Amino acid sequence: MLIEDFASLAVAQRYFKTIQTLLLRPIAWVLTENANGSYILNQVRQAPLIHILILTLTIFAFTSLAEACENCLLPQDFVRLDISNKRLFAVISEDKIVDINHVKELIVSANTYISMCCKNWNNKWSVSFFSEEKYVGYKDENEVHDYVDDGSWYLAYLGEYDHAERQLTLFPLEPGKIKKIDRVN
Numbered sequence: 001m002l003i004e005d006f007a008s009l010a011v012a013q014r015y016f017k018t019i020q021t022l023l024l025r026p027i028a029w030v031l032t033e034n035a036n037g038s039y040i041l042n043q044v045r046q047a048p049l050i051h052i053l054i055l056t057l058t059i060f061a062f063t064s065l066a067e068a069c070e071n072c073l074l075p076q077d078f079v080r081l082d083i084s085n086k087r088l089f090a091v092i093s094e095d096k097i098v099d100i101n102h103v104k105e106l107i108v109s110a111n112t113y114i115s116m117c118c119k120n121w122n123n124k125w126s127v128s129f130f131s132e133e134k135y136v137g138y139k140d141e142n143e144v145h146d147y148v149d150d151g152s153w154y155l156a157y158l159g160e161y162d163h164a165e166r167q168l169t170l171f172p173l174e175p176g177k178i179k180k181i182d183r184v185n
Contacts, residue, residue: 072117075109079133083118086125089136097129097158097170100181107161107168107184129159 069083080089088110096102107127114121130136135156137144147153154173161168161184168184171177 069118069121072113075106075113077106078110078113080136086118086121088113088125088127090127090129091131091133091136092129092158094131094158100168100184103129103159103161103168104184107163110161111163123164125163127161127163128157129161131156131158 069081074081074088077092078088078090081087082089090106090110092103092106106129110125110127114125118125128136135144135147135153139148139153144153147156157173159168159170160172166183168181170179170181
């Protein structure tokens with residue numbers, strides 16, 4: 001029996017594993033009678049229609065999960081979604097980021113969004129909090145390059161939430177102000 005762990009594979013890898021599993025291996029073995037009356041065990045390699053249908057639906061389901069994530073409307077205060085890194089970006093003021101109850105509400109909102117729209121993210125996702133939308137992004141991206149150079153991007157990066165660890169880090173790039181809060185739900 002062939003057992004594959006599809007959970008750890010990317011969509012394209014799942015597709016190719018499915019093709020290899022269903023189409024390149026014999027689907028069945030049948031006994032056929034020869035002209036001389038003896039029997040031979042033959043491989044059946046043509047996929048019945050049901051196998052092709054299952055394969056098509058499986059591929060559609062995997063691609064639909066990624067598309068569903070992109071097509072859902074982001075919750076209020078969230079301005080960007082990074083599917084490949086399983087990250088949401090939110091805009092919040094500096095006085096609100098220190099209000100832990102307000103941040104928890106945003107995290108609950110993100111969790112609801114992810115459980116409805118990005119089901120394949122499981123518990124491995126995060127949220128980055130910025131003071132203004134113009135700063136939203138990774139420091140190596142061209143859109144925020146000027147802000148990184150002048151130092152304002154570092155000040156605008158107000159927080160980070162790691163759902164796998166259930167940890168909120170406030171002011172992660174300001175050594176004198178860093179604050180870690182564990183078990184945030």
